[in-house]
Amino acid sequence: MGTGPAQTPRSTRAGPEPSPAPPGPGDTGDSDLTQEGSGPAGIRGGGEKVIRAGMGHSPGRGAPQRRHRAQPGGAGKYERRPEGPTSMGSLAQREDLQDDEDKNSAFTWEVQANNRAxxxxxxxxxxLCWQKxxxxxxxxxxxxxNxxxxxxxxxxxxxxRVSNLYFLLIIILQSIPDISTLPWFSLGAPMVCLLFIRATRDLVDDIGRHKSxxxxxxxxxxxxxxxxxxxKKWQNLCVGDVVCLHKDNIVPADMLLLASTEPSSLCYVETVDIDGETNLKFRQALMVTHKELTSVKKMASFQGTVTCEAPNSRLHHFVGCLEWNDKKYSLDIGNLLLRGCRIRNTDTCYGMVIxxxxxxxxxxxxxKIHLKRTKLDLLMNKLVVVIFISVVxxxxxxxxxxxxxxxEFKGQHYYLSGLHASSVAAEAFFIFWGFLILLSVTIPMSMFILSEFIYLGNSVFINWDVQMYYQPQDVPAKARSTSLNDHLGQVEYIFSDKTGTLTQNILTFNKCCINGRIYGPAAPRRPQEDPYLWNKFADGKLLFHNAALLxxxxxxxxxxxxxxxxxxxICHTVMVRESRHQLLYQAASPDEGALVTAARNFGYVFLSRTQDTITIVELGEERVYQVLAIMDFNSMRKRMSVLVRKPEGTICLYTKGxxxxxxxxLHRRGATEFATEAALAAFAQETLRTLCLAYREVAEDIYEDWRQRHQEASLLLQNRAQALQQLLGATAIEDRLQDSVPETIKCLKKSNIKIWVLTGDKQETAVNVGFASADVGVGLAGQEGMQAVQNSDFVLGQFCFLQRLLLVHGRWSxxxxxxxxxxxxxxxMASMMVQVWFACYNGFTAQPLYEGWFLALFNxxxxxxxxxxxxxFEQDVSAEQSLEQPxxxxxxxxxxxxxxxxxxxAIAHGVATSLVNFFMTLWISRDTAGPASFSDHQSFAVVVALSGLLxxxxxxxxxxxxxxVLCVVTIVLSLGFYAIMTTITQSLWLFRxxxxxxxxxxxxxxVLSSPxxxxxxxxSVSINTFPVLALRVIFPALKKLLAKEEKVEEGPSEEIFAVEPLPHLYRESRARRSSYAFSHREGYADLITQGTILRRGPGVSSDIASESIDPSDEEAFSSPKESH
Incomplete structure (x- = not known):
């Protein structure tokens, strides 16, 4: 699915030439045949469209793929055009050379080859005056x-961070002697720990970036x-340098393709690391550089100057011109190799760094990476503000x-007025800040420290889960974001891609309809049977077999x-190469690969192609077809057409879409057409990807008229083609569902998660989906490359693992x-609100109750x-129960x-606990004296602290x-730390x-020595515990027991289960939406609607259709062949 903006098409010319007539008003690029240009070989559409994969012989470029036995037009009547086939998508939108020159005047980027100075x-x-x-x-x-x-x-x-600023403010206030009420270490030590932990994490992450x-x-x-x-190294590259790249090399910079060892200087690149698409794309050098730069010596003397647009983020757009030898040649995205793409199927190519x-x-x-915040994180920010306001x-x-x-004290004891030199207001002002410092621990720093460990630990558990490990591709689950784990437990909607996400993206030829008759796969044959032994080019991996059709x-x-x-x-853009006497197809999309492979096994073998011919073997006879024009697929036309001249000399237009x-x-609608339409409905109901095939012989006078009259003739031919095209049949391709997808969807539905499949057939679809950023992104590492993985928060190997990620790890987190x-x-609150109650008994002097070390070490x-x-580690239920009870x-x-x-x-419970601990101790300690008394401040503080801790x-x-066992150890260690640290901090040698x-x-x-x-x-502990125990354990148990007794007294009753009616859409109805396969490599959307109800939701672009998957409708998943 294209993700870039609309492109400005350009034509590649070898030197100045007369400008073609501007496009006619009716030309929208939707016609099957448009005007043929007068440019040389290598004319291409605007970046996204490749009109042919030329592999013909060219001086200095090596031999063609295969010697041809026959040529189109056996009597030599038809002259082969030297410029090669025509690109309809390009010519329908060509711009005048004068317009290019006008735009060139606005270009600000000028680079000269081989001239760093x-x-x-x-x-x-x-x-100001500083320049770089x-x-x-x-x-x-x-x-x-650094x-x-x-x-x-x-x-x-x-x-x-707001919390860190708050803590820093408190520490600054604490350093002022007049208002300080706590020792420096009670807040300073936690602050240092917090900063150190986060700094260490940031350092580790940045060290990884340095290594990368x-x-x-x-x-x-x-x-x-x-x-x-x-x-040299990549870092030594400069603009203008000429670089040599070999097969499987990664392009180090954005470069203008100058030449390659392929015929016509084609270069095949894979952009999986840029846009996530695994299909090959074609780039081609200008014909002038292809013909002239045939040696290293000529490249060293190359002094061409490229003038182009300034650097920008538009991946699918580039406009510029090359000036060389006093001539200008327009450039487009089809001439540019982008940094990050990988050279494929091209031995060597040369480029100039732009x-x-x-x-x-x-x-x-x-x-910039936008930080995602969970619902709990946002709630916590609000609660911290609430707590701060409450404390104030x-x-x-x-x-x-x-x-x-x-x-009041001054009024009663006026003779002590000398002790209060300052005014009451001034003393109250300082006391306010003293209480603010004393109660600042109600927003504990340790909570933020521990949350970092908790999020990190839960991410590690996701990474270590062997049940989410996909062994066939060696893909373990990975949490790329460590701060969104709890958000996985609150998901309400899942917006999913289909191809490669729900499906395996491994397409196979499943059925076809020819002349209204359906041919499906036969029963599985025994291993020793091979119906394609008669065909030496047959691919043994094809599982489709129908004896009648064969x-x-x-x-x-x-x-x-x-x-x-x-x-x-014939009608495809597949490339072919030989390896160990075997034909290897490089398809622009899995659909095309499946179709060409099926034709190969049935005796129609795509053998080779050159710049303007395509060679196939038809039932053992090698035939060469001259390619006159290729009409590229796009989202408007929804079809691809190829105009060829047969060896007999007739011209034929082949179309699939x-x-x-x-x-x-179609020129007529007869029994065959109605039967084919019924077959399409049946294929779609089985969730197969369908294509219709049609052809028509084109008269010579129509073709010549079209060539000469440009846009007007193209519209004329389009109208004639509409009236004359004849239907051949339809194909059905299967893209199986991944393992356990129906069960996963059904389980997710029970957990009240709505699943929507986003579909679209325009390149704007991806842009719109990208803008609609999800709360959590989960990428599946599969056939579609690593683009989704690189932009995701969590990585999985299969869609079925999403069930465990959400219902187990997400809910646990x-x-x-x-x-x-x-x-x-x-x-x-249970430990710190005691300070407030204590203030009511010490004259509101902001005197802390606890020992300073207890405050520092408590949290x-x-x-x-x-x-x-x-x-x-907490689990309310096991992983198995989480999946069984979604x-x-x-x-x-x-x-x-x-x-x-x-x-x-929680606040009320903590306040109640603090009230019990303080006032119970205060009540019992009144009017007591002697060795067992704890009416003094220090003993009283220790008793309250111990009561609160227990x-x-x-x-x-x-x-x-x-x-x-670990749980018991943590509790014992916590109490042990208190006993040890209290003994140390209250020892005689530290006091000295x-x-x-x-x-x-x-x-x-x-205190501890007195029973x-x-x-x-x-x-105190009993009073705090028993009411809570009664509310949480005893009362629910009694209520459950009483309910059980009442049920036994009433006797058995029949359970009535409500049956949910399931919606069903008959694909044979007039509302049927075509479920067709996009068979061309550019401009098509991978998200195909198959067998489900389409709805458009509010806020979704009109280019996106959203499918609501009803997991309860298992009819669509009842058999393997229906898994799509």
């Missing part, structure tokens, strides 16, 4: 950092230096409360059958991250491992596991559903080192 003199203004070289080198740098810029640039990028850049820049190439080609480095078209298309309001309330408290072909008595297979052998356009041009966030907010060590386990996926689509209401519940540990025990930093001397020992205090801790 001349090209280096061009400068461009950058800023206009033409870039061929060095590519995609890395973001040795000196990494630290400052990475810090600058990280501080663009070095690999690309150091690729070898041959550059013409002086009188010979020398081996654009290098970042000026090349593929690099111009490498725009709480700090304001506490600051006002402090002001009233101080004012006997009819071999008898050679039916003219329609003969013309049917002859058309398939969609039934909608072929039937419109969503469940994990939701439970992680909910628990993290709960535990943060890093004491409560980290269990919540990290939840984010990485209805579980609905929770993610409805945002049930984490939303505003769940957030409020309460949130019990909560994590209750919410974990997937228990493993820094009493201010380690003020809690033996506070833990005095009564431990009973207080146990009481």
């Amino acid at each position: 001349y090209n280096g003199q061009f400068k461009e203004k950058v800023f 070289k206009k033409y870039k080198t061929n060095v590519i740098r995609t890395a973001k950092y 040795f000196f810029s990494f630290l400052p640039l990475n810090l600058y990028e990280q501080l663009h 850049d070095r690999t690309i820049n150091n690729r070898p190439c041959q550059i013409l230096m002086g009188k010979s080609f020398k081996r 654009y290098a480095g970042f000026d090349t078209k593929i690099m111009k298309n490498c725009g 309001l709480i700090c304001l309330v506490l600051a006002f409360s402090f002001g009233f408290s101080v004012k 006997n009819l072909v071999r008898s050679n008595r039916d003219a329609a059958v003969r013309e049917f297979w002859r058309l398939l052998a 969609a039934d909608t356009v072929i039937f419109q041009r 969503y469940v994990r991250i939701c439970k992680f966030l909910r628990y993290f907010f709960y535990k943060t 890093l060590l004491y409560s980290t491992l269990p919540v990290l386990y939840i984010g990485l 209805e579980l996926y609905l929770a993610g689509q409805k945002d049930e596991l984490f939303n505003y209401w769940v957030f409020v519940q 309460s949130i540990t019990m909560e994590v025990i209750l919410i974990i559903k997937y228990w493993t 080192v820094s009493p201010k930093t380690f003020p809690f001397l033996y506070a833990d020992r005095s 009564s205090i431990l009973l207080v801790v146990l009481l």
